[in-house]
Amino acid sequence: MSDTFPTPPLGSSHLDNGFGLRPAGESDAATIASWMARPHIRRWWQQDWPVERWAEELNRQSAGEHSTPCVVSVDSEDVGYVELYRVRHDRLAEYYPSDDHDWGxxxxxxDVTRVGGGLGRRLLGALADALLASDPDCRRVVAEPxxxxxxxxxxxxAAGFVRQGELQxxxxxxxxxVRTRTLEA
Incomplete structure (x- = not known):
């Protein structure tokens, strides 16, 4: 199935709960590289890469059909990195019975000063709400932490995602x- 990916159908750069979302580009590579080097991210993402590699990665993602890299802001301050992807373009599709319109x-x-205060929960809820609202064919937004x-x-x-089981x-x-339209799995 083909679509106009990689741009997610968000329609606006403003999400609920005061978040801004914009496509990440090569000019964001230094900021993202510094975030990925922080211990609370490095352990889980394992992408503590130099700026040059992040610039290449952002260009690769932006030019492909796999994912859309984004920078998230709150109060006009960049605070995080997000990748939005159609599961059908990702290896995750091999690990559960995905639908063509599932978003991941x-x-x-x-921003380490924003960790632990509920920002992630609010952001995840706003992202899921925006993806579900803007894509009538999408029934699920998924994640695999x-x-x-x-x-x-x-x-x-806390953002309404329900555990569906372990994946190796x-x-x-x-x-x-999984987060569904009805907040039920």
């Missing part, structure tokens, strides 16, 4: 978490 999310809150990443699992659960991925044991 990866989130990293880079590492099962040992307790803060992430809690944030997804090559680099981790993940927990498949």
């Amino acid at each position: 999310v990866h989130v990293a809150i880079g 590492d099962i040992d990443n307790t803060p992430s699992v809690r944030a997804f659960a 991925l090559p680099e981790k044991t993940a927990l498949l978490m």
Whole structure:
């Protein structure tokens, strides 16, 4: 199935709960590289890459059909990195009975002063709401945090994502978490 991917159908750069969302580009590589080097992200993402590699990665993602890299802001301050992707373009589709219109999310809150205060929960809820509202064919937004990443699992659960079981991925044991239109799995 073909679509106009990679742009998610969000329609606006403003999400609920005061979040801004914009496509990440090469000019964001230094900021994202610094976030990915922080211990609370490095452990789970394992993408502590130099700026040049992040610039290449952002260009690759922006030019492809796999995912859309984004920078999230709150109060006009950049605070995190998000990847939005159609599951059908991702290896995750091999691990659960996905639908063609399922969206997936990866989130990293880079601003360490914003970690632990509910920002992730609010962001995940706003992202899921926006994806579901703007794509009438999408029934689910999914995530696959590492099962040992307790803060992430809690944030997804608090945002209405429901645990669907463990997935053994090559680099981790993940927990498949699903957010539906009705907040029921």
